[in-house]
Amino acid sequence: MDTIKHIPENGKSRVVIVGGGFAGLKLARQLAKTNYQVVLIDKNNFHQFQPLFYQVATSGLEPSSIAFPLRKIFQKKSNVHFRMADLIEVNPNMQEIITSLGSLKYDYLVLATGVDTNYLGNKNIEEFAIPMKSVSEAIFLRNSILRNYEKALNEADPQKAANYMNIVLVGGGPTGVELAGALVEMKTKILPKDYPELDFSLMNVYLFEASGRLLSGMSDKASAKAKAYLEKLGVIVKTEARVADYDGLKINLADGESFNSYTLVWAAGVAARSIKGISEVAATKGGRLRVDRFNKVYGLNNVYAIGDLAFQKEGEFQNGHPQVAQVGLQQAGNLAFNFKKNLSVNKMRPFHYKDRGSLATIGKNLAVADLPGIKMHGFIAWALWLFVHLMAIVGVKNRFFILINWVWNYFTSDQSLRVLIKPNKRSFIDRANKKNKKTNTIGLN
């Protein structure tokens, strides 16, 4: 296979980073303007700000507000090369990766490909549930919700209308909690204005969590407050609730209860994507790759893993670190430090996670926050959540736009992005490279 083009062999050590999420992007930025040549690869040409997907899904933010073109970030960094490509395989013996654009040799490989939705082996759920691990999935969820309300309007039978209006969220982590809060606010404040003919008293927002409490990564107090807030807003919260099956309309819980909804959002599990050539030797639970205290993958030379993908035992984290952005960001920072020390044994620093706290927002002006030494809830936690996320957004312009959007939405209770932009049907016809062929290939872009 041909090599990827236009990446010079210039004597610099080449660090190939696969994955432009929180961890991969931070590492690439920290290695820019060092003496390394950095090649960053991602299947999308943008970085996606995951904490705000739920706002795209509930028509509160434009998708592009949280999708940052990677080329733009590295415009002025001449030693960083970006390629939009899929990783196909790694040959660690040859120190080479194979991608959809060709092969590439590396001096050092850093895998930061993260995790994807895990349906726990249930094929029906995989077919009918809606995941939310990318901007395009968030857009799809938004479109589904809007389309279902139009359909609800065309049902004479109120029970059938309710099937289109109900929304079920599975997974009581921050994603499920935040989505539940935003959706129930749509129910009370926005949708009745848009659909005056519908009876929203029939609509239910459900949140199902398999364990005994919501936000199991946070304190008991945060858990309890989140549940109280959601229930006060009108969400029907069920803990110790395991979804056994879903056929596109009927949800069956393990305990026998059943519910009806055409919209089931699955945010109940993640698993690392398998990486051919690496996972076979280094994967452990959840598909994560075993790494040492320097994030080097066990059993391989010059291959590292950071972020949700990595499984490291450190201090109290004998079952791996929580799969949260903070861990990935700190691991990226630590690895960058070590690279800058030329990976010299005497100068490297082992990774040590400092938990700076957790936040989850519930609705328009409530949140829960666990910080070192202090737990907060209510409006002040929400203001903190706003601030932290705004500062984490890339780029001044994006921060400005998002802030204006939030301020507007806050004062007008108006999510004005309730537009159902259907993908162009040609999106699935492979057009380029069709010199003399007239067949349409239905494929994924």
Next chain:
Amino acid sequence: MDTIKHIPENGKSRVVIVGGGFAGLKLARQLAKTNYQVVLIDKNNFHQFQPLFYQVATSGLEPSSIAFPLRKIFQKKSNVHFRMADLIEVNPNMQEIITSLGSLKYDYLVLATGVDTNYLGNKNIEEFAIPMKSVSEAIFLRNSILRNYEKALNEADPQKAANYMNIVLVGGGPTGVELAGALVEMKTKILPKDYPELDFSLMNVYLFEASGRLLSGMSDKASAKAKAYLEKLGVIVKTEARVADYDGLKINLADGESFNSYTLVWAAGVAARSIKGISEVAATKGGRLRVDRFNKVYGLNNVYAIGDLAFQKEGEFQNGHPQVAQVGLQQAGNLAFNFKKNLSVNKMRPFHYKDRGSLATIGKNLAVADLPGIKMHGFIAWALWLFVHLMAIVGVKNRFFILINWVWNYFTSDQSLRVLIKPNKRSFIDRANKKNKKTNTIGLN
């Protein structure tokens, strides 16, 4: 077939408007808070601001900035009912329409369904060309352009890279002219920063027009200025150039010349969509429906047509009015006036088009403008263009966002929306209504 639900029979005269574009939307807004019951139907749940599609296509604006949710516009108008549906057929004898949501009787029917891209019968062009008559097509064009640049980067042969970088626009009206100007500015100011490894001297932007001049609906002076501006910016403009064929890479002109590009945008013709039950009796050239001076469709009772769809002979317009927004807006206003006079013969006003001028923008700060009694060009025309379009945008928030976006782009020469958000693959699997079926239906959403 069931009737559309939840539209009350309350003794009011029912005006059904099909099409929420410039003309249909204006008519609906003017009839809100009258004694009519208005039912507005559109296949999308939003109004699309067509003059700015080219900015979405060149990553200058978010799609949602120019897509206005129709339900939001009519939230407080209790006599206006909106339905997202496709028109399937009209039964004028029964005064009934059939839609994808069911049937609906009307007292008056106003067709405002506009026009779609016309490929002049050439099936190859239809298959391989990219149209730009909707937001989702503009997004598709944007994604295609970005994807092709990533592919260009992977070509070692400069000629093959050029095939991915070149862009051909067919049609020298405002759409083609504006797109050409915006694309050539991307070539000179933005893309080299994003793709430093590519040689942009190899990239060409072509604009082909079949007649003797660009902007044939404007003055000779505007035509000449537009051509001069575009050529100065670097566009290769060819008039008297008819595209005979396109196979996805090679473009053949009627005179024998050929060019290579994987991206051909077709903005060279429009035709009204056929309306079953109406077009058979009333269609004339271009599929437009023959209407009288009151926009009533000839040969039918209580059926009207406004906007691009309508063909009316009036004054100097013996071949119909130009298919531009102004005409549709004025016809909507006139028809609204007549409806408010209860269509009383003594009180109705025949339509008389007042040409208030035409504008076309070319690049970042140039435009041409024909106004009654004065022709303008250059920066001042561009400022006027900005102002007129901003005022025509629906809603204060949208105007504000667009203005901020434009100001930012102007001062930073930075179109920062270069994100390729691929439609979720599930978009094409029909999910709802699958209670016990496990088959996936690939269909259009």
